[in-house]
Amino acid sequence: MSKIETGANTIDGFKVLDCVHSGAMARIYRVEYDQQLSHGKPDPGFPMVMKIPRMRHEDGAENLISFEIEQQILPSLSGPYVPKFVAAGDLDQLPYLVMEYVVGSTLEELMEGGLQDDPGNIATMGAAMAKAVHSLHQQNVCHLDLKPANVLFRKVGDQTRLDQAVVFDFGLSCHAHYPDLMAEEMRKAVGSPAWISPEQIVGVRGDPRSDVFSIGVMLYQLCTGRLPFGAPSTQGGLRQRLWMDPIPPRRRNPQTPEWMQEIILKCLEPVADRRYPSAAHLAFDLSNPDQIPITERGQQTHTTPFWTHFKRWLHAAGMHYQPSPLPQQQIQAAPIVMVAIPAHGADDATLYSLREGVQRSLGIRPGARLAVVTVVGSSLIGNTHAGKTEANFHRQHLSQLRQWAAPLSLGPNQISFHVLESNDIARALLTYATGNHVSLIVMGAATRGLQMQKLVATIPIKVAMYAPCSVMLVKQQLPFEHLADYEPPKPNLDDTDMDVFKYW
Template sequence: MKLLEPGQEIDGFLIGERVHSGGMAQIYRVSYANPGASDPGFPLVMKVPRMTQGDGAETIVSFEVEHQIMQLLHGSHVPRFVAAGDLATLPYLVMEYVPGRTLQSWLDGDALPDVATLARLGAATARAVHSLHKQNVCHLDLKPANVLIKPDDTAVLLDFGLSCHAHQPDLLAEELRLAVGSPAWIAPEQIVGVRGDARSDVFALGVILYELATGELPFGTPSTRGGLRQRLWMDPVPPRQRQPGLPEWLQEIILRCLEPEAARRYPSAAHLAFDLSHPDQVKITERGRKTTGTPWREHLRRWWRAAGMHYRPSALPEHQAESVPIVMVAVPHQDVSDATLYALREAVGRSLGIRPGARLACVTVLGAGEASSTHSDKSETTLHRRYLAMLRQWAQPLDLSDHQTSYHVLEASDVAQALLRYAEGNHVSMIVMGAATHGLQLQRFVATVPIRVAMEAPCTVLLVKQALPFERLSA
């Protein structure tokens, strides 16, 4: 296809400079030739697919897929869709131009990102992927070049040509019948033809984190189907074998993402973002400690198992994310009765009991006066340790064997706002907290913390009243 020239006008769009030339498309800056009534108020780019004689059918199909899916997406983690050209004349997509730098730019630089930066970039990307899954879309082509980091650290996902929407026809599966994707980042289940599993994107995020941490790809760049199939049973070299200075918690996260079986990975991208944002709460297993590869006997056992394995996709991406939620319980530490603490624990136990794999975050908030009453860093640390111990003691009677659990002491002058910020920043699906049972007349005029949280929370809020009087708790 002939390259477009600056100054050329197409369907009312004025072509500007070419800003990217890729294997699948050319991207140009564009503007409205007559901006009066049409200008959307943000800069634009036009993506024109390469469709030459030597290109395969996937180029045309992926253009149709991206056109179909981009019109359905919304939110801060995707470019805004503006217009599309007819496939019969000139196919193109016009969308928002998003300033920033791709994750690939960190790999192309002189040095890899430090651990703190890597965790920040990874968490931002995982949050963007979770937002996509909540719209029932699996990206299925996540790689460093397709993740843009804006100046405010928000991640924006690019290139939806290989994506799959649960409520739309999967054109790639229908027309090509073969696994499609970038070989270095494709998940094991995609290799055997399973599309639409949100955990495939979690695997690709693991590949991205591995490369950002070590500078190497965990499985290389296989070019044959046999080479691709090896990841159905093979583990990569542990990241800490390549980079001994990496912390165990980071290797634990990366290798969990790269598990060959989807059920052993993070159940949702929100869980991955949570661990990357709270590395001190990551539970270290042998996966995070090892510095040598998996023995060949174990690989042989996995190969034998993989030979007869039937892969099945997960539930709808949205349902998959909702079935393994992050549950937050706000545990008060002052002016609270034992009966209320007991009722909170009972409510949390019931919520976790019907949600296998859900994550529990136990949170308490220190007021500004409590935090400032400490006179040194040492006494402040002691205060946090005391309340962390209180949270662990409160949770001890719960059956948490199937649930990752973390404990957090926050500091804020506005307790309700602190809880709301925590819930929003960590993609919490449910907040469990005690209902205020005193001052009911006052609540008509002044909203209590539970009422404010219930009114403004981005998720479900369960307000719990004490279930039993104190005298009966020991019965």
């Protein structure tokens, strides 16, 4: 399609305004409803753009194929991490896509304006990208073309929000429930060479860990100003990432924290099984850098030895990746499980029962990560009893959480500990679960103040009512041999309401 004249064209009731982007595969125009020709369609409540593919004689077939893929996938997506779909044109008559015009800055523009050299900002941006990508994976879509030009950070007022990422351009994406047109039509690796994952190079599409790899490339760029594998233009150059490690970020930029290098190099593992099992796990680490165990990977500044690369090359020569299961199934196999431990008043029976509930949950989810959480009242922290500082108060509670978890015998990469401050325990737990894409909440069922529960919702009930995921309420129990010696606490009706709100 030749370039249309802006301001003078109306397409299917949309008045075409100025061109906001002209790329190799499509042009994007701002549009609005033409009041005379739109047949009374209501204002969607947000600005709109129209994407029109280039279809000149010299353009390849992949332009139309990728446009057809995006036209197929975008209407199926929802949530704040993608542009809202409005309308689409007939591919045989006039192909176009109308969608929300998200105001903001792309990661590419932010890089051109100067690197975000603050590790905190980089972590915030990375976590936002990972959460956006995880939302796609939950909808059985793998993006497969993540790069700085395809990630945008929303502008709110005059400020670009680094914690609000939007991904777009789904022309190379794969939806598990739709035919993979790109795989059917193109017999070579498709993707942007600098960001493409190793498995895509050998023809495997649909693995959500491919998107984790691409986020790792962008984090590497933000920390070093360089691409980890350059921008290869040949198949041989692309295949090198099947066995080669990049130069450690700390060697190129000594200011890169060890925890950041640990995250980046885990994302860039050549074999997908050694990366983060889901984008939610990546977002979790980026949001909780103090919980990341530093290994040799995070500390190294030397390059990988030649013989290590040579052995990997021999292995990669005959490498055949297996097709991945549905993205949703794959991320469900590696959930984030959260257990809420009462900060005060929990007896041995409660703590034992919570531990048993967690063990049962992790037993059927071997790839799960456990977040051990407690909520301490802000007013209580502010009151430094016996000369305790706020830091000491936190350390005390973290120590108690670690003691509780010790019998679980989980590795450092499988468990983390968090002390939250809030006077509204239920809200704090719900906010944490939502922000960290928790798949299951394990917490104790309220056993005190049973009479009052008929009138007032307890914390577990509140959490169960509004949780973004499944909730397991665990009742108190002790090992069989201790039952004879155990006397359950007797409810004190005089302080029932205090028990309900303080101790669940």
